[in-house]
Amino acid sequence: MSANKESWGSRVGLVLAMAGNAVGLGNFLRFPVQAVQNGGGAFIIPYLVCLLLIGIPLLWVEWSMGRFGGKFGHHSTPFIMDTMHKNRLWKYIGVFGIWTNIAIAAYYCYIESWTLSYMLHSVVGTFEGMDQDAVAAFFNSYISIGKSTLGIPLEPIVFYVLCLLLNTFILSQGLSGGVERVAKVGMPLLILFGMFLAYKGVTITAGVDGAINDSSVGLNYLWTPNYEQLWSPSVWLAAAGQIFFTLAVGMGTIHCYASYVRSKDDIALNAMSAGWMNEFVEVVLGAAILIPISIGYLGIERVTELVQLGGLGLAFKTLPYLFFQWGDVLGAISGVMWFGLLFFAGITSSLAMGTPWMGFLQDEFNWGRKASAWSFGIIVFVLGMPTVLFFKYGVFDEYDYWAGTVSLVVFALFESILFAWVFGMKKGWREITSGSDIKVPGIYKFIIKFITPLLLLWVFVGSLVTPKGGDWGAALAGNWVLDDSSIIKKMMNSSLKKELADAIAAVNPAEVERLQNTLFYVNASRVLLITVFLSIALLVYVAYKKRVREGKI
Template identity: 30%
Template sequence: MSRTSATQAVPAREQWTGQVGFILAAIGSAVGLGNIWRFPGVAYENGGGAFLIPYLVALLTAGIPILLLDYAIGHRFRGSAPLALRRAAGRVGEGIGWFQVMICMFIAVYYTVVLAWAISYFVYSFDLRWGDDPTGFFVGDFLRAADEPFTLEFVPAVLIPLLLMWVVALVVLGAGVVRGVQRANVVFIPLLVIGFLVLVVRALFLPGAVEGLNAFFTPDFSALADPGVWIAAYSQIFFSLSIAFGIMITYASYRRRRSNLSTPGLVVAFGNSSFELLAGIGVFATLGFFAFQQGVGIDDLESLTGVGLSFMTFPAIVAEMPGGAWFGALFFGALALAGLTSLLSILEVIVSAVRDKFGLTRAQAAYGLGGALAVVSVLLFGTTSGLTALDTIDNWANNVGIVASAIATIVVVMWVRRAGAELSGHVSALSTFKVGRTWRLLVALLAPVVLGYILIAKIVELIANGYEGYPALYLGIVGWGSVLVMVLGAIVLTSARWRHDHAKFEAWPPIEAPRREEVRR
């Protein structure tokens, strides 16, 4: 037992009411902004229809295996990321868990800003306020983007919806796992799917939609010989499923002891991919219409991914299409709902972790710590310099922080602590199908090799070429500095004393029989 002044075990965890609640919450986390504004462009730029081949391979060989790893850790060791990883892999594991919490803190403070933009544009859709120059409106009239790297000149059009989104998110979190997070997802996910289906059907009947779909689906099989296409597929799967930064560990810890793990994992993974495919159809049908209206090809359009696609290209499309106001409202409403369900999962990682370690009530964690994050969010991203800071922190948090977190988790849990047999036995004992040696090989060998390549390539690129032409000093402070703060925060939080005794815990079911069975295989 570790040295601690506490004598009581960590209090019992809240629980989802059932499998449907968990699945909807997990899908709500996985389906986010990246499904709508990242996947279509990545697929188009990496072989079109042919990209679906490496995408499916990546889903089966890395996405689902790592998703099940997160489920197994969270469900078996019954805790937030720091607590579950402490029980699974000791003090080093706890440090990795806190690193994941720090990543979520950084993501939360800027992710909320994008939701604020989406809410504003939802309102703007009804009078097409961006006029004939959506790009100029977004950067100038709306964001009032400044050249200075940091300003305290607040933008009311961003500040007001930003505060509103924080209030909504914290109220939901404060209500609890079932009455807050689960209920929100039970309402928001069906609304998101229905709204996006209406949007897609409308897009399919626009002039030029067929040409857009042809551009999206026409396969370029020669692209499959390019290793970069395969890396892009693994990257997309990895970032899309909300794995390796505490979310699925936390959500799985709220499941009842006797809960099926594999079937929900497949439902979440394929549900997320299905939504990405649906988003690709809707986005490229709409882009086909825009290209038709402009008399150009899809290749000639600008901003096919990310912020540019959502807040520059799509408003321009909406301004030209019949019934554009309602189409725009549907699009930005869907963007806000998808982002909100993901934001709730990101914040729940933070709330769960501080509650486990410091014995806070849910209200103290949600409103106290969440309120502090809201202040940081307003100061950094509610100003005229917010766009540059958001772009920079997002790049480092996702492409460096999360990938490094995944590699560290796999190495410590699977290699150092050799917990693969225990975790595969846990999944097998509670699932409709068993996972064994093949699963362990995919998680322990293939995943870290691919992720290691992605991480090294990204670090080399950032060091050699910088990012988006931003000054090197700014990138050093805001980009690399963000990662440094994550690491230091993890060290400090790991060093803090536990309010309760995390070692007063018994994993269930017993692992001896599953372990021997797996070894015989």
């Protein structure tokens, strides 16, 4: 008898939890930067196309797969996929749905812990009186585990552990008693905080509180379309990648959450409700905060430089300084709201990451809720500490690339093939529409079977063999040189090796040592990730053999 007796307390709680799973740090930190770098307002065109042809189909696929597996008492992807076809390989493809979440949680909770720390620093006035360079230096010192301004020894580690303890405790309270309660509080607060900061972002006036530009300058910078970039496959790949990030598809969390709904419960409308709530937060709120506020006070040239560093640079190195341009009190309140909404966006996502592992242990090995939750916390702590201790050596980025990018596309490609071609579109469509409170457009039968798998294959292949500089025209004309950002070149560490060769040629011993250390830690992190994947696969094999012995298969 399985120890897994979880269930959702209400439909509202389920939708908010699903929305919380999707609404994450990428909504506020990644989307506006991606838009700026990939055509501004023109980026919204491939973004919406990918939403309609990849995002929404995968939402329906994953919700229906989860509910289908739940009918048989399965709450993690290895055995959810196993119920859909008896080829033994599918359960091992399903390992991605557990491994990805553990690997992402390992570094994601570290960013989440920054938001806890920065909320406290905002309250005590750490950033008051600092200029932008000082705030940036504070962040660099923080991630280097430098001296704490609060007097807390090893402050980043302390907050990381606190964050993991909080996640673990909530998970130990179950779906309705823990995850759902947090979603019911966190999601409304996130939207409330976001609406306030978005209002401030779109009402900036040049000459007021030190602003040098009106809000319209930042909004124009973000949304002025560059239609020439529409023809670049790299822009479409970026749009597809953002859809994966923003909807949390290709991870296994949606499957797990959906496996706890009743067999006749609606999934079509629930999926749309959670998905469109996520889009509102990302496109409306996320786009009105980071870029408009930064350009309002720093100008386009400075922000263009910072955008190249990504959303983390703007969020943690810049905004704490800008908030205090509104006065000490409002600066502290805005800081708490900004890092508070990031915290709620983070924790509602990281809680979802724990549920596939917990569901697997409860289903297959009869572990209790608390034991499975604490095992997740311990594993994430062990796997995540290298991202904390060796952040400057690229361990964090390696986890993010392989687990948070490549794995999502690979798993989504396999699950779309399983659902539409192996399980069968006829049965799949019946699963999607069963108990539906809305009429699902019939065109999606064709899209899910043909368009979505082909687009996913294109995204994967395009990432695998990205041409140098993203110049697809030259590549297709026969001059195909792989870019260092391609998966193949990433595996070969081409960029790092070039930097090392340059440092050796320049006789720069300090840089040579740093790059040699980086190469070591990058390769070590990959070995660690592979070891975790193989360990989970071994547990799936043990669980399968256990089922055979017990006559369940």
